[in-house]
Amino acid sequence: MPSFDTRVPAVLVRLDPNPFHHGTLGAARSLGRAGITVHAVVESLSSPVVRSRYVRGAHPPPAQPSPAELVRLLLRLAERIPECASRPALLVPLDDITALCLAECRPELAGRYLLPDQSPEQLSRVADKAHLAETCRALGLPHPRTELPAGADEAAAMAWSLGLPVIAKWSRPWLLPPGGGLRSTTIVGSLAEVRALYARTPQAGSRLLLQELLPAGRDLDWFFHGYVDSAGGCSTGATGRKERSWPDGAGLTAVGRWTANPVLDGTARTLLAALGYRGVCDLDFRFDRGTGTYHLLDFNPRPGAQFRLFADRHGLDVIRAMHLDLTGRRVPAHLPAYGRRFVVENYAALSYVSSPRRRYAQEPRPGGGTGSGAGGGRRTAGEAAWFAADDPGPALAMLRAWLAHALRKGLLRLRRLLRPAGRPRWRPAVTPQPPPSARTPSTDRMSPR
Known part of the structure; x- marks a missing residue:
C-alpha cells in the first residue's frame, strides 16, 4: 500500500x-x-x-x-x-x-x-469532439470518418455519403440541457432522423457531428x-x-x-x-x-x-x-x-x-x-460500482432513486399509450380580447390599475 x-x-x-x-x-x-x-x-x-x-x-x-x-x-x-x-x-x-x-x-x-x-x-x-477529429488527423491517429454539416440538407447528404446508420454526436455534450431528451451520442438510421436531430442544434448548444459507424x-x-x-x-x-x-x-x-x-x-x-x-x-x-x-x-x-x-x-x-x-x-x-x-x-x-x-x-x-x-x-x-460491504448506503439510495426514475418514465409512457390517437393535448381556453381601441369600461374591468 x-x-x-x-x-x-x-x-x-x-x-x-x-x-x-x-x-x-x-x-x-x-x-x-x-x-x-x-x-x-x-x-x-x-x-x-x-x-x-x-x-x-x-x-x-x-x-x-x-x-x-x-x-x-x-x-x-x-x-x-x-x-x-x-x-x-x-x-x-x-x-x-x-x-x-x-x-x-x-x-x-x-x-x-x-x-x-x-x-x-x-x-x-481533446474534449471537444470536433477538435478531437482534427487532432487525430493532425497526428495520423485512426479515427472514424467524421463530418460537420452546416445545414440540415448538408447533414442529410453527409449521412448518405457516410452510409446509414451513422453515429451522431454533439461536439460539446456537457452543454446539453438536462431533461431535454438529447443524448451525447445517438445511432441514427434514416435521413429524416438526421434532419430532425440537426434541427435541435440551437437547443444542444454545440455543433452536430456525423461519424462513420464502425461495425x-x-x-x-x-x-x-x-x-x-x-x-x-x-x-x-x-x-x-x-x-x-x-x-x-x-x-x-x-x-x-x-x-x-x-x-x-x-x-x-x-x-x-x-x-x-x-x-x-x-x-x-x-x-x-x-x-x-x-x-x-x-x-x-x-x-x-x-x-x-x-x-x-x-x-x-x-x-x-x-x-x-x-x-x-x-x-x-x-x-x-x-x-x-x-x-x-x-x-x-x-x-x-x-x-x-x-x-x-x-x-x-x-x-x-x-x-x-x-x-x-x-x-x-x-x-x-454501487454495492460495497463496508459502505452499503449509496447502493440503497441509488436503488430507491432508480426505481422512482423508472416509475416516472413508465407512467409517462403509459399516459402516451392511453391518449386517443389524434387527440390534441388539453390546453386552457383563451378568450379572445378586443384591441385596446375597442375596449369599454365593461370589457376592461379586470385590467390592472
Missing part, C-alpha cells in the same frame, strides 16, 4: 447533474479508504454519493456553472474545511465541463488547491485509463474491454474487464506523449477488423466512471496516483490484475434484460490472443 499524505484533503467536483454517476462514488471510496478526508460538490444533497461513509461533507454546485462562480464556491469551501487552513486540498474533476472550468481558473485557485498542469486550450483539443462486435470496444504525472511519466495506465454497454453498441461500460492489450497500450501512451498531456485521462477505442486498427472514439480529460476497474493488487488507481503525485510522493509501479471485472449494477441489469444472450459469436480477441497473458483465461475478484 503506498504511503499517502493524509493531511491533504480532497474535494471532488462534478457539475453534471446526473445522480447515477458511479465514478464520483468510486473516487470517494478510493481516497476515503486510504484515510484521506473527502468533500464532494455534487448535484444535490440527496445524491446517492452523499450517503457514503467516506464523504465528510457534501456541497451543492453553483447555480450557474461558470468558471467565475466555481472559483467563488471553491474559495469559500477552502475557508470552511479545517484541513485547508495550513495546506492546499486536491481537486478532482469528475466530468468534462468541470475539468475545463478548473483548467481555466487554475491560476485563481493556486495556493488553495492542487491541480495537474493543464490549460483549457489543451483540454478543449460492432464481441471484444471490439476497448478503453485506456491512465494518470500522467508531473514529470510526464505514466506508470499508472492500463487497458480494458467492454463486455457489456448501455445502450448496447454506443453506450457507457456496464461490465468491463481488465485485459492486456500491448498494441492499444502503446497507441494511447504515444498519443499522450505527443499531446504533452498531464493528469487523469479516459480514452475509448473500437477495433476495426477491416483495417486491423484501433480507432480513437473519445478522449475524456478526467477519470472515467469505471476507473476502479484498474485498482491493482495494492489498491493503486488513477485517483490515488494523482494524490500521491501532487502531494510530492512517489507513484509506485502499477501491478496488473488481469481478469478483474467491474460491474455497474443498474446498467448491467438493463443490458441483460434487453440482450440476455450475446449477439456476437466467440472470436479471437484483437491484438491479445486468448490465454491468461492477455487477460482472457484467468479470472480474479472484481468490484461493483
Whole structure:
C-alpha cells in the first residue's frame, strides 16, 4: 500500500447533474479508504454519493456553472474545511465541463488547491469532439470518418455519403440541457432522423457531428485509463474491454474487464506523449477488423466512471496516483490484475434484460490472443460500482432513486399509450380580447390599475 499524505484533503467536483454517476462514488471510496478526508460538490444533497461513509461533507454546485462562480464556491469551501487552513486540498474533476472550468481558473485557485498542469486550450483539443477529429488527423491517429454539416440538407447528404446508420454526436455534450431528451451520442438510421436531430442544434448548444459507424462486435470496444504525472511519466495506465454497454453498441461500460492489450497500450501512451498531456485521462477505442486498427472514439480529460476497474493488487488507481503525485510522493509501479471485472449494477441489469444472450459469436480477441497473458483465461475478484460491504448506503439510495426514475418514465409512457390517437393535448381556453381601441369600461374591468 503506498504511503499517502493524509493531511491533504480532497474535494471532488462534478457539475453534471446526473445522480447515477458511479465514478464520483468510486473516487470517494478510493481516497476515503486510504484515510484521506473527502468533500464532494455534487448535484444535490440527496445524491446517492452523499450517503457514503467516506464523504465528510457534501456541497451543492453553483447555480450557474461558470468558471467565475466555481472559483467563488471553491474559495469559500477552502475557508470552511479545517484541513485547508495550513495546506492546499486536491481537486478532482469528475466530468468534462468541470475539468475545463478548473483548467481555466487554475491560476485563481493556486495556493488553495492542487491541480495537474493543464490549460483549457489543451483540454478543449481533446474534449471537444470536433477538435478531437482534427487532432487525430493532425497526428495520423485512426479515427472514424467524421463530418460537420452546416445545414440540415448538408447533414442529410453527409449521412448518405457516410452510409446509414451513422453515429451522431454533439461536439460539446456537457452543454446539453438536462431533461431535454438529447443524448451525447445517438445511432441514427434514416435521413429524416438526421434532419430532425440537426434541427435541435440551437437547443444542444454545440455543433452536430456525423461519424462513420464502425461495425460492432464481441471484444471490439476497448478503453485506456491512465494518470500522467508531473514529470510526464505514466506508470499508472492500463487497458480494458467492454463486455457489456448501455445502450448496447454506443453506450457507457456496464461490465468491463481488465485485459492486456500491448498494441492499444502503446497507441494511447504515444498519443499522450505527443499531446504533452498531464493528469487523469479516459480514452475509448473500437477495433476495426477491416483495417486491423484501433480507432480513437473519445478522449475524456478526467477519470472515467469505471476507473476502479484498474485498482491493482495494492489498491493503486488513477485517483490515488494523482494524490500521491501532487502531494510530492512517489507513484509506485502499477501491478496488473488481469481478469478483474467491474460491474455497474443498474446498467448491467438493463443490458441483460434487453440482450440476455450475446449477439456476437466467440472470436479471437484483437491484438491479445486468448490465454491468461492477455487477460482472457484467468479470472480474479472484481468490484461493483454501487454495492460495497463496508459502505452499503449509496447502493440503497441509488436503488430507491432508480426505481422512482423508472416509475416516472413508465407512467409517462403509459399516459402516451392511453391518449386517443389524434387527440390534441388539453390546453386552457383563451378568450379572445378586443384591441385596446375597442375596449369599454365593461370589457376592461379586470385590467390592472
